[in-house]
Amino acid sequence: MILDRRNFIKTGGAAVAGTMVLPPLLKSCQNIQISPDVKSYLDHFEVTPEMLQKVIAEAMSKGGNYADLFFEHTISNSLGLEDGKVNSAHSNVDYGVGIRVLKGDQTGFAYTESTNLQDMLKVAKTAANIANDPVTFKQSDLIEKTIPNYYKVSQKWENATIEEKIPFVQKVNDRLYELDDKVTKARVFQRDESSYVMFYSSEGLLTYDYRPMATLGVVCVMEKDGQIENDYSARSMRQGFEFMNDNVVEELAQEAVKKTNFLFGAGKPKAGELPVVLGAGGSGILLHEAMGHPFEADFNRKGESIFSDKMGKKIAKDFINIVEDGTMENNRGAINIDDEGNDVKKVYLVKDGVLESYLHDRISANYYGVDPTGNGRRQSFRHAPLPRMRITYMENGPHTTDDIISSVDYGVYVDNFTNGQVKIGAGDFTFFVKSGTLIENGKLTQPIKDINIIGNGPQALADITMAAGDYKTATGTWTCGKGGQSVPVGMGLPSVLVKKLTVGGTSA
């Protein structure tokens, strides 16, 4: 895709939007053959191939054995509705280049918020300091890499005006009040982001990506007989303005009202170890915390993960297949290429119950002598890549949801979550259940709310005794934090039974 310069500066007073006033076209690539696509990115960042090569040479000037440059320009806009009106807006512009130098598994990293040659050379020199060895670097020929497109956009956010966005935000609020007269407060937010990234490495690899993100969400507050409850529903996709439509508005309003209503009269289960049925979809948080993080290869390389010596071993029932994928169309966790220029693949972490792969970045893939898995991600140009998840899910199993629920004497069914966490070494993971339902004698009975569930990763994985055929991909705004970096992720799960987890509740 070619960047249209006019799109970049065209907002015409109609949008609170970040724009850049660009200088006259630079004369780039006099003697290096590059495509118009790449040229538009080079021009956008006001650099030439010759400049990239100079900066890489400086980065390698202390004997590093690899270096890369990560250029980023991100424009985000958000709208907020509070007390019935769309009455706040925010726009942000972020721009810069991160320079990373590797010496074995050691990293030097620095960034600059300007792409001026002198500024880039200065930070390249800082990052170069990780090495102190004879220089062996020879400039590589430039290899342009074309990438697939997992997030096709029909209406770019840069062309959408604030005037066009406002009615959708307003309508979420209005539908909420129409649907239920217990609604006393609503807060709606809409956010869109357009991120342009360009990557160049000491191996000569030059590539780029355009990464859109769209989010719409609502917090719903209801009052009934003096009791106040609130819940939240949101959608987030890598899409353009086409994301905003009447269907998503209606879906969100219905869901928020339904979820909040559910909380009135909800209680707490008996505290202790209980069978837990995880409903299809957002319950993927179980995989994310209990397995995804401990499978990240940096923890394993350092011997810190509870799964560090489990490669090739049977860790779950035969019917369990856990996948890590970055190619799911328009998913929040999808990426066309990872932040180290590697192809994004679908990777089986667990196949037929056997641990098959960790999630790798460049450093860990080299350490283990395996191909990169496309999991090297970073929050922005200010951060060095780490092994991170993209979309983590479990494939369908052989059971039915009814079989699963009817097999439980006393336990909980959970399908609405807010957050989770894991201690990598001990393997203890948690997730917070906003709402669920008690299971008594094989039947769903009372609503429950606001309980934390805690388990141990390897034990919980071994304890998944049933999995249904009702797989669903979660659609919420999941963001994963690690090492001070946040990245958007996706998840999914069919309904499963975990034989026992420790459920928060009240003591008898």
Added chain:
Amino acid sequence: MTKDEKYSIAKWAMEHAVKNGAQQARVSIYNNNSSQIEVRDEKIDKLQESNRNGMRINLYVDNKYSSISTNRITNREELGKFIEEAIAGTRYLAEDEFRTLPDPERYYKGGGPDLKTVDPNFNSVDPQQKVEDAFDMEKEVLGSDERIISVSTSYRDGLSGSVMMASNGFEGDSENTYYSLNASVSVTDGEARPQGAWYESSIFSDQLVRKDIGKKALKRALDRLGQEKIASGKMPMIVENKMAGRALQPLISALNGYSIQQKQSFLIGMIGEQIGSGLMTVTDDPFIVSGRGSRLFDSEGMATEKRAVVENGILKTYFIDTYYGKKLEMESTTGNTTNLVFKPGEKDLEGLLADIDRGILVTGFNGGNNNGATGDFSYGIEGFLVEKGKLIKPVAEMNITGNFKLLWKDLIAVGNDVDPSRSWRLPSLVFDNVDFSGI
């Protein structure tokens, strides 16, 4: 960027906004310079340097409000266009009569004390010293115990500065430094690989505690070997000082103007009411010399004041900024906490434990959340079973569940072990009747 340069850009941007249709504008410009050295296996694992600049502008246009931020602040042509377009876009929003800058009477007008939040030697710390600090923590423990599988240590420092100007007459700047050392150690007994961590931090390089960080991290990891869950039940809970913020944070969040106005607070209408036991006294004190949260003005420029938050269990104030003050028809206090000081008790942690017949000492939280509107909470914890004042064994994979309205009334003892290196100065706390779920 120097302070004068920041003022000059801020002034230009503010005037540009007012000239182009905004009735009011507030501009802040900040920079953060930091470095980080991570050490592993007797090598530098990661060396990072960061120099970040940014600008934020709040625009008040015909009773309508928006804000913009950017890190592209030196090109005036580009910046000017960004501001003009934002003003044009703001006009499409709905009116919000409550959006204004604060009353200028409330602004900090200079002449405050020197709070000593900056190390004057920040730029002359020897880089070699930083590297040695990181290696020294590793040396304390490497090879000292065969159960060690991984040791990571890090040195970090940072200098941040900002200036702020508002079109109705505010001008102010602030500067802060920090240094921190962190060690984390993983150990194993063949199965689990628990991790223990310790850190120290300071505003001044020459006051940074450098000794025993590695050793404390190792001890905390080894102490966790053999951890298991125990039977569910109601017991006293002792929360270690470094973790006490997790118990206080939801309460402070419930005092925020936004939470109250949006009905997401369990403390609506509770000023003057008993919300905790008589042992609970919390003061917000912005003027502690070299306090990590010390400041002369808040994020809107309003002069800070020392405030009683809770006195002997009775709620004294909310944290309300200008916007929510107007919406709630209440006087705005401030939207920000500074140094939250919990009045200490007489005993150290050992003394608190000595009074416990059977309970759980919580040394770490693992996930969990709370319902702001109702005060319900449920958190994962790890810690130690305490019997007759002694630590019996490490416990983990357990939850605590309850309601903050009741929890704080069950506060039965307060330690004297306040940690002064943090902005929230909290001692170890003992709560009675806490629901633990385990086996």
